[in-house]
Amino acid sequence: MTNGHGQHPEQSYAGETGDSIEYADQRRGYGIHPWKLTRSGLLPDDVAASETLFTLSNGHFGMRGSLEEGEPRVVPGTYINGFYEQRPLPHAESGYGFPESGETVVNVTDGKLIRLFVGDSPFDLRYGTTHSHERALDLRTGTLDRSTEWTSPNGQSVRVTSRRLVSFVHRSLAAIEYEVEALDDNVYLAIYSDLLANEQNATASSDPRDAAVLDRPLKSEDSGARGQQAVLLHRTRRSKLRMAAGMDHVLEVPQGAETTIEAGGDLARYTVTAQLPKGSKLRMIKYLSYGWSHRRSTPALRDQVEAALAVGKLIGWDELLEKQRAYLDEFWQHADVEIDGDPGLQQAIRVSMFHVLQCSARAEGQGLGAKGLSGIGYDGHTFWDADLFALPMLTYTKPSAARDHLLWRRNTLPEARARAAELGLAGAAFPWRTITGKECSGYWPAGTAAFHVNSAVANATARYVAATGDREFDAGAGTELLTETARLWMSLGHFDGAFHIDGVTGPDEYTAIVDDNLYTNVMAQANLTEAADACERNPGTASELRVTAEEIAEWRKAAAAMAIPYDEKLGVHAQSEDFTKRDEWDFEDTADEFYPLLLHYPYFQIYRKQVIKQADLALAMQLRGDLFTPEQKARNFAYYEARTVRDSSLSAATQAVLAAETGHLDLAYDYWAEVALVDLGDLHGNVDDGLHIASMGGSWQVAACGFGGMRDHGGVISFAPRLPHALDRLRFRIRSEDRVVEVQVTRTGQEQTATYRLIEGESFATTHHGQPVELSGSDAVELAVPAVPQVEPVTQPARREPTRRRPQR
């Protein structure tokens, strides 16, 4: 660990833990710190990855962690949630209902740029001499901090420090504190603080998971500059969305400086030139503001951005910092997950939770994208995993963010209803991938056919309502979402004795267009029941939605009759009808380099064999665990574990949860590390394109649902905590209505003890490994953790076992 430099008191990266643990999957240059993600030096190969990992965002807009000085950079993206451009979706052979246009997130005007010239030389770490270069994403201050000591090619030395934030409290504001200290005499400086639209793009890729790269998506509409402030206004060419970016500055220079401001077309620039005596500092605060609209006029948008800048300046840098810290203190106070025994994992879990918070906190009216606002991977689209992997964490730690996403789903109901109608279905068919709510999937067997996205919305809705007791939401958006998704299932399925849902694709994308996917069926079953309950709870809303008693009865009838495929011969549930009769994949003969399989084998081969991309039945056993006996879970887990290749980052979290439940705690621990390090360790090789937000949400799920054993079947919360050998302690807290509940499990020798405590609220009833627990006041309840039952070892496909996590203390 090389994180001690101590030159900047606010940015002391010296490991607070004092140790120097390293892991095989720890990336070079990154340091371990309980509350920071730190990195020393500049590695050319890591530029794009660090841009992703150091992303700052508040859910409304996000800025990748590129350097203020602009270079070196790979993808210096800035993204506004919901701001997209249309692009054609070409089909080699078109078909009815194939979407003809897609949506792609746009790299909007870059406001991070503060180009620095020292004497004649651009400040660029690839030239001159870098004495130190330290960066840190601080999870408590909510800032991206850097400090660089550098000597220019012509011998002048400076120390550049910067601190950047995207405000959680003021959602259209970002700010950068930028300081240059002269380490030599009479250093001449020039600073160009820019707004730059239509930045050059990185080159396109042929990986189908990547995004469509748009060339110069923005058309200049207006610009203006006065004093230290400038604004650029642009519009997208096809989607016709308008955006404004503004900047304002506060400058402190001991001996004064020359400044100019200008704006036009794609560039606005505030120029500062100054001469610094040795030891003196130039300090500049750059305020940034973003706004967009599909209907507001150019002047209105311009005024909006300028007003935000004025507010920002009035509040001032220090107060912005304080508010940011206070916001995060409040979050961590009730959300933090603590573990003892693995500082690297501790860091990764907090980084993960921080990014999930960042991409959702202030989304307000927009969805939660698969990459958050950290990159253009997956075109910036939102998928089902937002609802099932990110929302559980938010529901129990930051419910307002979960609510925002669900309200966005509700707001896209017109598109989802239209899509259902286009498909000949009732209710609402939520899109597989989208920005605005319109289906943007170009490959229907793994898009349109994956109707389980509707059950994800319903599941998240029901969970949110149960966890928060948000009656207003329940009576409005909640009941509407549950009703329209329930209607979809009724039109999609049919009774034949049992209720069958044929021709769909479940979460496992290596098996497509199947009958009675168990996951889809049991999730639809819950959806139908929850819709019936919601309508009965909210008869007024139900009546507005024209739900009749007969309709509710049909929902309950279908739920009761739901087909649940089971292979009697093997004694396991079938992922879908006849799945277990399929040919086996030849894992022994599939070399490492043939993963992910989808890039090396045709779909038809993958679909017809027993090879599983990602947890499917396992996810059903997590979310509908009350339907399975412990013995069934154990047998099913072993069967599917042996056939799951984890080619999706969505898999390991669920496998961890089920591994923990079925007594494979060390396997669960290995999976946890895989989940939490998916981006820090770049385990899928594409961190450059953005964060895996679902996996990051999964990190929390493994804590709470895996080692915490938390379940919320039917809205009733239960726990069954248990630690793996590597950990000595786990503590997490969840919100439930007006309460905050703390669960802690500790190890003493072979014994494990769980402690339950109310942090807020008056009383709470739950269970501990099935045993009732009543919490009231601040009294802790301490209970022994039952011994792990004897379990048969499980295996993964050849060469697909997770990396064993072995800290090298």
Added chain:
Amino acid sequence: MTNGHGQHPEQSYAGETGDSIEYADQRRGYGIHPWKLTRSGLLPDDVAASETLFTLSNGHFGMRGSLEEGEPRVVPGTYINGFYEQRPLPHAESGYGFPESGETVVNVTDGKLIRLFVGDSPFDLRYGTTHSHERALDLRTGTLDRSTEWTSPNGQSVRVTSRRLVSFVHRSLAAIEYEVEALDDNVYLAIYSDLLANEQNATASSDPRDAAVLDRPLKSEDSGARGQQAVLLHRTRRSKLRMAAGMDHVLEVPQGAETTIEAGGDLARYTVTAQLPKGSKLRMIKYLSYGWSHRRSTPALRDQVEAALAVGKLIGWDELLEKQRAYLDEFWQHADVEIDGDPGLQQAIRVSMFHVLQCSARAEGQGLGAKGLSGIGYDGHTFWDADLFALPMLTYTKPSAARDHLLWRRNTLPEARARAAELGLAGAAFPWRTITGKECSGYWPAGTAAFHVNSAVANATARYVAATGDREFDAGAGTELLTETARLWMSLGHFDGAFHIDGVTGPDEYTAIVDDNLYTNVMAQANLTEAADACERNPGTASELRVTAEEIAEWRKAAAAMAIPYDEKLGVHAQSEDFTKRDEWDFEDTADEFYPLLLHYPYFQIYRKQVIKQADLALAMQLRGDLFTPEQKARNFAYYEARTVRDSSLSAATQAVLAAETGHLDLAYDYWAEVALVDLGDLHGNVDDGLHIASMGGSWQVAACGFGGMRDHGGVISFAPRLPHALDRLRFRIRSEDRVVEVQVTRTGQEQTATYRLIEGESFATTHHGQPVELSGSDAVELAVPAVPQVEPVTQPARREPTRRRPQR
């Protein structure tokens, strides 16, 4: 019927049958004639259809029936078999093994053009006064004949007659006899006889079944003109294929004429100007020659085309005509199907057979396209139906053409082997659609997954070998084709007790990616057995192909263990595993205008319901009829008939054959008319894009296999003739090795009698409704046809019953 005009003795269209029967599905303007397709007058709506129906072709190249004068026209196409251009195949989301480029037939240099100017006026039937305009495709002379009497807008009258042929005997030659007779005094004429490349295209369509329209696909490479001859040489831009078109002329004008010749770029022109006294005629013979190559040089190709023109001129028009007639006389002598009782159907069957012959007769090294050489529908691609619907007719009537197609399949084995390897399979995977042998399908669930195309090649191979006794083919291409297709099945299927083939698409494209499609399985079963037999017959070839005794044993083992899905509860075979458990389609609520379903419903809806696009299990019952009892056939036919919507032109022929076999003779008759009239009646609304060659081959199959009851299971030919009520007599002839066998069935009151006779050959053994029949010498064997067994009526989906064919005598 308005086909008597009598002005041109050679083109007397006067109905030889003397009656005037009309049918609801008879198209306006077309007349009924036993040996001609005639049409009177010019209907703007029918221009494209008549261009298709009047196509002349010899399998090497084809010319649509556009008028010599060039206008009016919609698609004046000329196509050379195998001559294509590449085009990109875009995918909204790409995937491993998705083809990235496609192939599209090219409209090559048009040589039909003979533009005529009468005085100042272009000869164009949309202007001036048309007194008569008669055209006829003559099925015995193999010519397209026309006669037009017309007065120009400025009052000068002419009679234009023309006769056009594409030579069956000289495969690179076409010729046009063009006569203009002055009906007024001193008519000034100008004639532009052209070669024109890169003709303007019709507008593109959004129907996925249509072709990609290429804009200016040809690049000029060279041109030359001398005397009355001119040549244009072009090359495609991407596929880099070179082609040459040449023309030469012989002119007869009573008082002489001025002529010039010129050539350059995309146009070559022979100009004739003359003055004709009343009653005199200008007569011109235009010889046309086409050649192409992917490796021959420009000079070589030019010489080739000029040599062909020289030969053509030497032979002369009259001899070309005679040879054409002789070729067709020989064909009809052994191939004709005669029926009494339905002259319209009689005509349609002969037109169909004529077009199948035209598109295959001289293909020599190229495949038999779905549209022949009559249009750009389906991009000019060859599909499985060539092997299964067109080849049976050719095998039994023109075996050399069947052989040509199969040799093309053999020549594309390198591409098919490469495709199999790309897909992770053994042997050869023949493409779903192609020109060169490379897969060009852009939608894999109905392309790549339809592996039954391989069994179609194998089936055609085995049939050809059995029917012809062609030992050389059997020992070479035949064994190779059967072996490589058999190997594909072994790698595609797996043993699990039974041998299963999962994740494939059968002929019914409304059901995709299923397990154990019965058709695919039983066809694969035959394929495996035939491959084993062929290798045992031809041990030398087998050894060259590295076939071992163990491999053959595995083939036989898989064939013996083949899974054949059967629904015990319903007592019917299942089209695929669990098919009969699927939800039913709501036919009652599907209005007429929602057909074809694929243009109005998403695939996912169609795939998961019991709705069948085209005969699938029925085709299995035809081709593998020996696997089913008569009771099973009856029950299966009834079950699937009620769920088959016939959205494919490939369906009705098979339904007709099975309807006839199961005793529904009048239904079979209705289907026969639908099959035979698919283009003449434009029943699918897309005759403009080209002929439905498979359906045309199906017309013959309904005669031979439907009402003739002919089967060739295991290479053994049997008959079970039976007439529907509407017909009094059916006669057809088939070749079997060195024999020609005639089967005739006649009706006398309620009794039907079959007569079997050898036209060529010494002896032949067959069966009549199961009863052994031995033919020898020219002795006819007359046998009573057993009475039709009592059958339950069958039904079709609501509003999808075939039109009842009721002649209005």
